[in-house]
Amino acid sequence: MSAKGAGVNDKDDIEAGTLRVWALRLFVMTRKELLQLRRDVPLLLFLIYSFSLSVYISGAGISMQLNNASLLVHDGDHSASSRELIHRFRPPYFRFDGEVEDQKFGVQRLDQGTAMLLLDIPPRFHESIVGREPVSVQLQVDTTNAPQGLSAAAYAARIVGEFSFDLASFRLGGASGGLMDMPRVESAHRVWYNQNQDETWFQSISHILRMITLFAFLLPAAALVREKEHGTVEQLLVSPVTPFQIMLSKVLAMTLVILAATALAMASVLKPVFGVPIKGSAPLFFLMTALYSFTTAGLGLFAATVARNQAQVGMMALLGISPMLLLSGIATPFEAMPPWVQTLMALSPLRYFVDVTYGILLKGVGFDVLWDSMLAMALLGGTMFGLGMWRFRRQFQ
Amino acid sequence: MNRRRIAAVARKEWKETVRDRLFLLMAFLLPALWMVVFGYGLVLDVEHVPFAVLDRDQSSLSRDYLYRFIESRYFDYRGSVSDEREIDRLLGDTAIRMAIVVPERFEEQLLAGRSVTVQTLLDGTFPLHADTTKGYVIAVNNSFTQELLTDFLARTRGLGPDEARRLAEPVSLETRYLYNQEVRSTWSMVPALIMFALMVASPLLTALGVVREKETGSIYNIYSSTASKAEFLVGKLAPYFAISMINVAVLWMIAVWLFRVPFKGNIAVFIAASMLFVLCSTGIGLVISLLVRTQMAALIITIIIAMVPTILFSGLLVPVSSLSPGAQVQAHLFPMMYYTDVVRGSFLKGLGLKSMWMDLLALTGFAVVLRLVVYGLFTKRPKA
Numbered sequence: 071m072s073a074k075g076a077g078v079n080d081k082d083d084i085e086a087g088t089l090r091v092w093a094l095r096l097f098v099m100t101r102k103e104l105l106q107l108r109r110d111v112p113l114l115l116f117l118i119y120s121f122s123l124s125v126y127i128s129g130a131g132i133s134m135q136l137n138n139a140s141l142l143v144h145d146g147d148h149s150a151s152s153r154e155l156i157h158r159f160r161p162p163y164f165r166f167d168g169e170v171e172d173q174k175f176g177v178q179r180l181d182q183g184t185a186m187l188l189l190d191i192p193p194r195f196h197e198s199i200v201g202r203e204p205v206s207v208q209l210q211v212d213t214t215n216a217p218q219g220l221s222a223a224a225y226a227a228r229i230v231g232e233f234s235f236d237l238a239s240f241r242l243g244g245a246s247g248g249l250m251d252m253p254r255v256e257s258a259h260r261v262w263y264n265q266n267q268d269e270t271w272f273q274s275i276s277h278i279l280r281m282i283t284l285f286a287f288l289l290p291a292a293a294l295v296r297e298k299e300h301g302t303v304e305q306l307l308v309s310p311v312t313p314f315q316i317m318l319s320k321v322l323a324m325t326l327v328i329l330a331a332t333a334l335a336m337a338s339v340l341k342p343v344f345g346v347p348i349k350g351s352a353p354l355f356f357l358m359t360a361l362y363s364f365t366t367a368g369l370g371l372f373a374a375t376v377a378r379n380q381a382q383v384g385m386m387a388l389l390g391i392s393p394m395l396l397l398s399g400i401a402t403p404f405e406a407m408p409p410w411v412q413t414l415m416a417l418s419p420l421r422y423f424v425d426v427t428y429g430i431l432l433k434g435v436g437f438d439v440l441w442d443s444m445l446a447m448a449l450l451g452g453t454m455f456g457l458g459m460w461r462f463r464r465q466f467q
Numbered sequence: 468m469n470r471r472r473i474a475a476v477a478r479k480e481w482k483e484t485v486r487d488r489l490f491l492l493m494a495f496l497l498p499a500l501w502m503v504v505f506g507y508g509l510v511l512d513v514e515h516v517p518f519a520v521l522d523r524d525q526s527s528l529s530r531d532y533l534y535r536f537i538e539s540r541y542f543d544y545r546g547s548v549s550d551e552r553e554i555d556r557l558l559g560d561t562a563i564r565m566a567i568v569v570p571e572r573f574e575e576q577l578l579a580g581r582s583v584t585v586q587t588l589l590d591g592t593f594p595l596h597a598d599t600t601k602g603y604v605i606a607v608n609n610s611f612t613q614e615l616l617t618d619f620l621a622r623t624r625g626l627g628p629d630e631a632r633r634l635a636e637p638v639s640l641e642t643r644y645l646y647n648q649e650v651r652s653t654w655s656m657v658p659a660l661i662m663f664a665l666m667v668a669s670p671l672l673t674a675l676g677v678v679r680e681k682e683t684g685s686i687y688n689i690y691s692s693t694a695s696k697a698e699f700l701v702g703k704l705a706p707y708f709a710i711s712m713i714n715v716a717v718l719w720m721i722a723v724w725l726f727r728v729p730f731k732g733n734i735a736v737f738i739a740a741s742m743l744f745v746l747c748s749t750g751i752g753l754v755i756s757l758l759v760r761t762q763m764a765a766l767i768i769t770i771i772i773a774m775v776p777t778i779l780f781s782g783l784l785v786p787v788s789s790l791s792p793g794a795q796v797q798a799h800l801f802p803m804m805y806y807t808d809v810v811r812g813s814f815l816k817g818l819g820l821k822s823m824w825m826d827l828l829a830l831t832g833f834a835v836v837l838r839l840v841v842y843g844l845f846t847k848r849p850k851a
Contacts, residue, residue: 113764128779135598182822206639213644214811215786216652223642224602230640231609237637253615254582255608259601262558264591272594292763380762381675385493397508403596405515411508425561428592435559
């Protein structure tokens, strides 16, 4: 063997030789992991699906913004003014789903969940406006889905507010014989990083983040537990590879797979279909993805040392991953969560990776702005990997 | 179907499950834990939006205006800047999500009865939050305008404050929130989380239960035993069905007692729907278990199949009626949507069988079809 041959030469050569053998062993082990994965055809197909078609589905299909909120109207007036007001409830936010004869029918539709809002315009609406009496219209909102309900109510308030303001200014202007000056604070918005508020960008990127997290945790964890379950880990331990190599090779192999899958998702869906701009540096993004996979894999391996079989790992994955996925800021705004959740989520590597990903892909910022998140990820990953290592060694030595 | 053989298979399965302590603990702990963590943590209301201000006017009116944002619970004030470039940096670092720029001569123009444009810069990476934030800003601006106008009319026309207000706001909107009067997202989330917890845990338990036997080879005992296909499948499912039904009860108690979500509907309908739904979710687990060979594949596929459509198409986060037509079709292809309807209807809306029989029918349909698929796929004479 080459290590023996190197033994005759001087010290530097020995070190270079052992290093080469060490690297070679790591390489062989990594290759073994990749081969094993390649032979699990259903899993492989599923991996490809998750990073291509399913990215498209969730990007194109989900819009959390208020969209097509189904609106029913009970118009007790049927006048020019009431029609004018109804006409202002427009797509894409609202979808006019017809009039109801009676309020009761409207409420019934809300009960069934086939409509979301019921606008009630009182009789004598037009008369009141002409007669300069203040009048109010009523809106009933289904808030079983609280955020959407609130959002719809906010839009409705905006529409009625503008209607009212236009009336007031028309009337006052008319009284003074011309368009009169009125004090008003107008709102101008500039939305950065995603000017058109194209939600497909957000949804498709966050879907990739979800998939990376799931696979980075599960693939190495399941691979390690499978060896424990089948007893092949004992064979590995009596072979010349060290526990560190066993663990590292699994992480390496799966990180490579995840990088390839991420590249697939970017090249097949994100850029061509949704036109996500990659404003920052792509190599930096992939480097960060590798770091994140490593970190998450560390978490997975730690779980694998605790579990005795694959079923247990699955349960632990669900225990650890689902809070990460839902609470790290890709499903809900991070700032709005209760402080204790925010504190707890400091332990979630995804919390940092979210900032890094959106930072690089959409905002185009680089290392100078994101270094703190990167450092946090590296520290977490190192710690988890170290802990997993320590447990693994203790179990088998 | 022989009842004794079913009981034997079920007993064997039950013992296997009970002896795996960690697995058993997780089977009961996981759904309950999720409920608590997500119920408290998954807050969908956009609140505490961090923002900075750039006040170019520095007048008393501009301060008065900005103060409305600072004291609002929707916004979190993170300081004031003196330069637009600083806004750039803060937005890039995600230190703030919004910046308000008040122009010069803000007070002067408004008092003279002219309109002024206030610029808002928003972080658009999360379009939903940007949109909601925009809505808040417009609401603040509108109410500020209303007050200015009332003041202005009172000042220039010598009207009383009431009359001025009437003139300034001829039409107003009264909003009534139905089913969830305080518009708390906890109330909308917690019932749906019952669905989520059941949908993820039950298929996983079931799928692993079968694939474990396939992988270790102990399934050959079944192949060669006298138990028929149907007997094996029924016996195999029984313990997981029991575990899931206990979980339904526990989750219901957490929702009602811990989160204080009112249960207004019919308990019998709720239980019936839950049983049907558990039959569906365990059925999904069985189908997956028959298609894959390794536990690893079963694990990953179950988690992803259970989680992704559950989060996206069930109505958990987005109402199904607001999805795109394509996504709506997908939503109807999974049982999750129907059960979410029943759970929310029973908890918040107080509906009974009369308004929800369609959902129950759909769930029955799924349960039956899934059973048939499983029966068709399972064979006691595998090729390999």
